[in-house]
Amino acid sequence: MKDLFHKFAHTISEAVGRPATFCVALAIVIAWAVSGPLFHFSDTWQLVINTGTTIVTFLMVFLIQNTQNRDAHAIHLKLDELIRANRHARTSLVALESMSDDELQRLQEEFDGLRERVHGVRKHRAKRRA
Template structure:
């Protein structure tokens, strides 16, 4: 059952994310809007689109979340494998998803400090941009 749901969720997410699905949904809304005068813009007419979109949105949340969780897990495992295969890499980074938000913020700060310290040595363009933005922000405050 789990494998069936995975395949169903992936194929549905792929289909719903297509250009044709958007055009189909847009067509439904246009037909619904055009039928408004025929039904006198009644409460039932409004209830049809509200109920339909609510049900579809409710179901799609679970399908899309399942697909995103799986994709995130796959990317994480691939990155874990890369970390394990590089000599000198800190393999403690493999389990970062187990850390609290505060611990992740600490790790992020550590990398920011390393980038600032070593950027001039390796001509790190990203660190240069970050320093430039920081300098601009500081000059705006002093005005």
């Protein structure tokens, strides 16, 4: 079932990401707008576009989330492999996504400090050259 959903979600996400699909959606909206006078801009006429867009949006949220989850997972695995393969890298950084928010905050503060030190060194070197 998971593979079937993945293939379906991937196919749909590829299809809706194309310019032609946008043009079709735009044509539908234009056709709806142009048909307004024919239906006297009735409540039913408005309900058609509201219902259609609500249903499409509702379903697309799940497809987009599935695609983003898979992409993020693949990127994490690639980064984990790069960290693992680099003998100078800290292997404790593998699978950061499973750390608690507090652990991630401490690591962020550590990297902020490193960035500030590097920025300070660069400023100092630039002053010496000037």
